[in-house]
Amino acid sequence: xxxxxxxxxxxxxxxxxxxxxxxxxxxxxxxxxxxxxxxxxxxxxxxxxxxxxxxxxxxxxxxxxxxxxxxxxxxxxxxxxxxxxxxxxxxxxxxxxxxxxxxxxxxxxxxxxxxxxxxxxxxxxxxxxxxxxxxxxxxxxxxxxxxxxxxxxxxxxxxxxxxxxxxxxxxxxxxxxxxxxxxxxxxxxxxxxxxxxxxxxxxxxxxxxxxxxxxxxxxx
Amino acid sequence: xxxxxxxxxxxxxxxxxxxxxxxxxxxxxxxxxxxxxxxxxxxxxxxxxxxxxxxxxxxxxxxxxxxxxxxxxxxxxxxxxxxxxxxxxxxxxxxxxxxxxxxxxxxxxxxxxxxxxxxxxxxxxxxxxxxxxxxxxxxxxxxxxxxxxxxxxxxxxxxxxxxxxxxxxxxxxxxxxxxxxxxxxxxxxxxxxxxxxxxxxxxxxxxxxxxxxxxxxxxx
DNA sequence: CACGTAAATACTGCTTACAATATAACTTCT
DNA sequence: AGAAGTTATATTGTAAGCAGTATTTACGTG
Numbered sequence: 275x276x277x278x279x280x281x282x283x284x285x286x287x288x289x290x291x292x293x294x295x296x297x298x299x300x301x302x303x304x305x306x307x308x309x310x311x312x313x314x315x316x317x318x319x320x321x322x323x324x325x326x327x328x329x330x331x332x333x334x335x336x337x338x339x340x341x342x343x344x345x346x347x348x349x350x351x352x353x354x355x356x357x358x359x360x361x362x363x364x365x366x367x368x369x370x371x372x373x374x375x376x377x378x379x380x381x382x383x384x385x386x387x388x389x390x391x392x393x394x395x396x397x398x399x400x401x402x403x404x405x406x407x408x409x410x411x412x413x414x415x416x417x418x419x420x421x422x423x424x425x426x427x428x429x430x431x432x433x434x435x436x437x438x439x440x441x442x443x444x445x446x447x448x449x450x451x452x453x454x455x456x457x458x459x460x461x462x463x464x465x466x467x468x469x470x471x472x473x474x475x476x477x478x479x480x481x482x483x484x485x486x487x488x489x490x491x492x493x494x
Numbered sequence: 495x496x497x498x499x500x501x502x503x504x505x506x507x508x509x510x511x512x513x514x515x516x517x518x519x520x521x522x523x524x525x526x527x528x529x530x531x532x533x534x535x536x537x538x539x540x541x542x543x544x545x546x547x548x549x550x551x552x553x554x555x556x557x558x559x560x561x562x563x564x565x566x567x568x569x570x571x572x573x574x575x576x577x578x579x580x581x582x583x584x585x586x587x588x589x590x591x592x593x594x595x596x597x598x599x600x601x602x603x604x605x606x607x608x609x610x611x612x613x614x615x616x617x618x619x620x621x622x623x624x625x626x627x628x629x630x631x632x633x634x635x636x637x638x639x640x641x642x643x644x645x646x647x648x649x650x651x652x653x654x655x656x657x658x659x660x661x662x663x664x665x666x667x668x669x670x671x672x673x674x675x676x677x678x679x680x681x682x683x684x685x686x687x688x689x690x691x692x693x694x695x696x697x698x699x700x701x702x703x704x705x706x707x708x709x710x711x712x713x714x
Numbered sequence: 715c716a717c718g719t720a721a722a723t724a725c726t727g728c729t730t731a732c733a734a735t736a737t738a739a740c741t742t743c744t
Numbered sequence: 745a746g747a748a749g750t751t752a753t754a755t756t757g758t759a760a761g762c763a764g765t766a767t768t769t770a771c772g773t774g
Contacts, residue, residue: 318756319727322543329550330547339499339734339737342756352741353718354642355641358641501757527726538726540757559764561726
């Protein structure tokens with residue numbers, strides 16, 4: 275194993291990404307190259323390159339001569355992104371489900387246990403972010419579809435901050451925990467049709483919640 | 495309409511993209527920043543930024559300290575990309591088909607006419623590239639799904655060079671023209687189910703052709 | 715001759731500094 | 745006072761050059 279030599283651009287990208295996902299940088303806020311460069315003790319070039327990378331991830335809008343801003347997703351865009359997620363994640367699950375071993379399923383269950391515990395502790399931040407992604411990831415782990423997975427990761431990262439916001443403002447999703455259990459059961463039974471269908475409705479119902487909130491906010 | 499002020503980065507990106515798509519730069523070939531910079535009469539900075547952009551488009555692989563290469567798609571990757579295209583394009587069509595006006599359909603038919611003519615002239619380059627994309631684009635034009643469309647554009651651009659290669663080596667797809675006609679008919683009849691199903695098989699059959707060729711090439 | 719090691723090279727990554735563009739502030743005129 | 749034009753300022757885009765990394769070549773050693 276060779277030591278990883280991280281380039282400044284990568285470090286800067288990680289730093290800015292974290293700022294956006296955590297909400298430290300709010301949607302729509304402009305990202306000044308010089309300010310970021312000084313704050314992170316690098317020149318503007320790695321900052322520019324990091325911003326370009328983040329644009330590819332959909333976290334940043336980069337307009338020539340005008341600068342970069344954290345992407346502000348409209349209700350319509352949220353709508354479309356969640357539709358895409360439903361489509362793509364069902365595709366992943368359909369390729370993965372037959373190959374899931376008992377061990378995979380137990381690992382998923384373990385994650386689910388942590389997740390439920392986090393919810394009880396009130397740590398919704400962790401529950402909806404890292405643990406939720408980890409649970410879904412376990413179920414897709416045998417899909418062997420690298421490009422599709424990359425897309426799914428991108429979109430889930432991208433919508434995460436809106437999910438968080440929703441939870442903050444609306445008190446979270448009451449139904450999600452049970453839904454996860456149901457989904458896991460369907461996977462254990464290798465019921466492709468039903469599992470995929472249920473996964474889709476699971477994602478789409480989350481969408482409806484968030485969209486309602488966003489529309490309300492846009493009206494203000 | 496304000497005059498567009500194109501940045502050097504954008505111009506460089508277009509130039510390199512064209513080189514890759516046209517085959518002037520072959521898959522796997524390294525892209526030297528200094529060489530490109532000199533050839534295009536710019537410094538290395540816009541070249542680097544253009545390469546980053548092309549990486550986001552999937553046309554280039556950018557590895558730290560090792561440089562950029564034109565992406566070399568394996569048979570597996572082609573397989574996955576075409577599956578994604580089938581999924582996403584069917585999604586677009588399903589959202590667009592009801593809203594397609596008689597005029598949209600006539601325009602699609604007009605493109606189809608040009609396309610068939612190009613095939614007869616033997617201009618498969620044009621037929622499978624610009625015109626094919628234009629025909630499909632007309633059918634998706636009322637989907638109102640900007641992000642999905644962007645993905646589809648990306649993937650079709652990305653696979654175009656492999657399609658071209660296939661045509662060069664295998665003499666083209668015998669069945670495609672009739673399939674386009676059939677698809678158009680199904681759209682005219684607003685038969686969502688059948689149109690989407692047919693579109694999927696249309697894309698997946700093209701996949702099989704190309705994949706077979708690629709596997710053959712990989713064995714050499 | 716094989717193999718590991720050290721110098722040379724070719725390239726990428728980054729900094730500093732300058733040029734070009736867009737926006738904000740300020741006149742000037744009606 | 746308000747609109748149009750003009751300067752000033754902030755910010756981005758690009759260039760040239762140095763610093764750092766990976767790869768190749770040359771060399772010595774067993």
